[in-house]
Amino acid sequence: MAAPVVEAEASGRAATRPPARERKNAKFSVHFAHYKWLYLLLLPGVLYFAVFRYGPMYGVSIAFKDYVPFLGVNGSRWVGTQHFEDFFSNPDFPRLLGNTLILAFLNLGIAFPLTIVLALLLNEVRLSVLKRTVQTLVYIPHFLSWTIVASLSFLLFALDIGPMFQFLNNVMGTNIDFLSDPAWFRPLIVLQEIWKNTGWGTIIFLAALSTVDQDQYEAAIIDGAGRFRRVWHITLPGIRSTIIVMLILAIGQMLNTGFEQIYLMTNALNRDVADVFDTYVYFVGITQGAYSYSTAVGLFKSLVGLVLIFGTNWLAKRFNQSGLF
Amino acid sequence: MIRRKLTLAAAVVTVSALSLTACSGGGNEPAADLTSVSIMAPFLEAQPPSADGAVQKKLEELTGKDININWTPNSSYEDKTNITLAGSDIPQIMVIQGKTPGFVKNAEAGAFWDLTDKLDKYPNLKTTFPDIQENASINGKVYGVYRGRAPMRAAVMFRQDWLDKLGLQPPKTTEDLYKVAKAFTEQDPDGNGQNDTWGITIPKWGALGTNSPYDLIEEWYGAGNRWTEKDGKLIPSFETDEFLEANRFVKKMVDEKLINPDFATFDGTKWNEPFFNGKGGIIVDVDSRVSVLVNLFKQADPNNFQNKVGFVGNLEGPDGELHAHPTDGYSGFLAVPKASVRTEAELDKVLEVLNTMNGKEVATLLNNGIEGINFTVEDGKAATMKPETSEGKAVSTDIKSYAQLGMNVAGNNFYPVKQASDYEQQVFDKRTEVMAEDLKSAVYNPAAPYVSATYVAKGAQLDNIVADARIKYLAGQIDEQGLKDAIKLWDTSGGNKVKEEINKLWQDNK
Secondary structure: OOHHHHHHOOHHOOOHHHHHHHOOOOHHHHHHHOOOOHHHHHHHHHHHHHHHHHHHHHHHHHEEEEEEOOOOHHHHHEEEHHHHHHHHHOOHHHHHHHHHHHHHHHHHHHHEEEEHHHHHHHOOOOOOHHHHHHHHHHHHHHHOOOHHHHHHHHHHHHOOHHHHHHHHHHHOOOOOOOOOOOOHHHHHHHHHHHHHHHHHHHHHHHHHHOOOOHHHHHHHHHHOHHHHHHHHHHHHHHHHHEEEHHHHHHHHHHOOEEEEEEEEOOOOOHHHHHHOOHHHHHHHOOOOOOOHHHHHHHHHHHHHHHHHHHHHHHHHHHHHHOOOO | OOOHHHHHHHHHHHHHHHHHOOOOOOOOOOOOOOOOEEEEEEEEOOOOOOOOOOHHHHHHHHHOEEEEEEEEEEHHHHHHHHHHOOOOOOEEEEEOOOOHHHHHHHHHOEEEEEOOHHHHOOOOOOOOOOOHHHHOOOOOOOOOEEEEEEEEEEEEEEEEEHHOOOOOOOOOOHHHHHHOOOOOHHHHOOOOOOOOOOEEOOOOOOOOOOOOOOHHHHHHHHHEEOOOOOOOEEHHHHHHHHHHHHHHHHHHHHHOEEEOOOOOOOHHHOOOHHHOOOOOOEEEEEEEEHHHHHHHHHHHHOOOOOEEEEEEEEOOOOOOOOOEEEOOOEEEEEEEOOOOOOOOOOOOOOOHHHHOOOOOHHHHHHHHEEEEOEEEEEEEEEEEEOOOOHHHHHHHHHHHHHHHOOOOOEHHHHHHEEEOOHHHHHHHHHHHHHHHHHHHOOEEEEOOOOOOHHHHHHHHHHHHHHHHHHHHHHHHHOOOOHHHHHHHHHHHHHHHHHHHHHHHHHHHHH
16 A cells, blocks of 8 residues: 555655645644654654754854863853954955855866766767776776875976976976965866866766757757757756756855865965865864864854855746756 | 565664664763773874783783773874863873863863872872973973973984085084085085985975974074073064074075975975985984984895984084074873862872882883883893794884883883894984983973963964965065064064963063
């Protein structure tokens, strides 16, 4: 009896929508009795979020206290919004905000479209052996840790001895210390991001591309559409909703500029452009023990992220009516 | 069928829900008569020592207590310390690695016993170096038994073979250092006909007051050690003229390419490589690196490794005087939290255990190992047992971690280690001799015992202003005026308040 319902429920949100409307009229107890096993299955997920996601949030309260570990969260003195005031009036604040936003938009503006471009290119490869080989090869960098990516950069761009340094020196006659020149910090970060994650990011787009109706391509070919016409008028509209969902998710993560990557690439000479919220929270919170202050900074960052994700969702709905939620 | 499947699902759910609540427990109350002692300590090796190893058994035998050591990785030790203090399962003895802001805040909130008037009652805990104990205190309050370290370690190491080839003398003054560095850069000391060597190798190491090569050279120039007395007041060493002079000197060497050009980014873990590979001939660092370098050459060529590495101690400054750079003399301390040791009577028992641990027997165990198993005593020195048994090796490995518990507040109460060959023994003896001689000219940090509230709150951010400016100045990103502006910015961003607080504490304790 229950089995078909289970399947219908499990097959995704889209399928559950019509029954949901019908259910509205039914009494909750009847409804609950009917679906009790499903609710039971839901329980671990709810517990997980309650215990590991919502429970720890009480710790956020230290952003409003002068937290001393020995005194505990409850025993520490309440200082209200003192830490936020300190942070916003700190001369570091505009610099951190600027650095974080610039890096975030560079990553979003350059790395995100490149993922789509790469997916489209891969999609056009006819020879499936070649396609699969290339796909595997571009996934590999994703599995290397940032420590290794940073070490590789240091080897390649090292002053005087790095192969890339020597190459650019010989070909272009440049003599730039890429690793410590503040002007080269952001390009290096974006390049690393592209190198590491573009290939991996194509997975979802490739999956979306495989669902585009093949008949449309045949029709377009008969109509005499060239390759670019087909990409522009069939492929891209076909994966538009995927692009928008991925964009909203990417924007939600935008301010997470990546602690490890930036921390590893920072040095005394480029710190002015390198400091972002994540590294600042580490530096102030962990190395200086200013837990309350750094929690306030982290909380601010999360709020900005929340605003961004809702804002994009709202925009997407206005223009497409297919947001994330 | 379906019913059975659903029951299974229900069972899975129940079990996983139970496992979520199953992680309680822990938090044992300490026994009143103290049969066991729990200690939290860092380990720097790849793995912590095993809980049933020979060293552990011997330690329990000598102290007569069950010793439960919670070995914590050094890299996350500071975090774990704070988490432990916020939790309910607090050890009776905690190794604290320094006067970090986190520790100071906890100590001032009353998390640890004040041992200022207690330690002298215990023969092995009464220090013979009261200055170091004072340095390890927070404004005169001693919160732990400090872990003693060599008080003098600064040295200049150079390629002896290069020096001999160019017919130069070991440097004695900073000016000599410049001359040797210049010769190493320009006179082809490796004789390959190419201009591919430089003088001094400096890694990415900018932070202030961390015994970096910059700190050493500044001190040699007479800038003082972090703080210095001028016109009856304490000022940070970077506000002296000597600081600027010293950095002009370093900048001259950078500009003339006597220092590796990537000094702002060069990875410190590779510091020995240019020296060993014959690229950069000088390293300014701690004297223990001499033995590391000698060992590198020995591994490469066991028959011909002598006379590759030369070294001298601290260098005389341009004023013709020796301002030697000492260390703080301690590396953290063993503190007793009040949350786990509630009464003074209990505290006395814990301190008795520490007293035993500081005695000759346990100090030998922690630092040398077990006689007859991993070492034997030859001419008053501990020599590694030959052939090494697997049991001996295990002990030798374990004591690398157990040495973290050693305090040695009354000097080293154990055997010095006998070096592997006569040459290495000579090098070691010379190191000891040079450092002892330099110690007589040591210039100490007059503000070491004092902790300023403003500095605790934002000292690291403040110091970064000057530290980054120093590197930028040396790299040519800013000029001397820019460096001076950064020092002014330190003042106006909170430094003036730090100075006020430090001076008040200093005056009050004079």
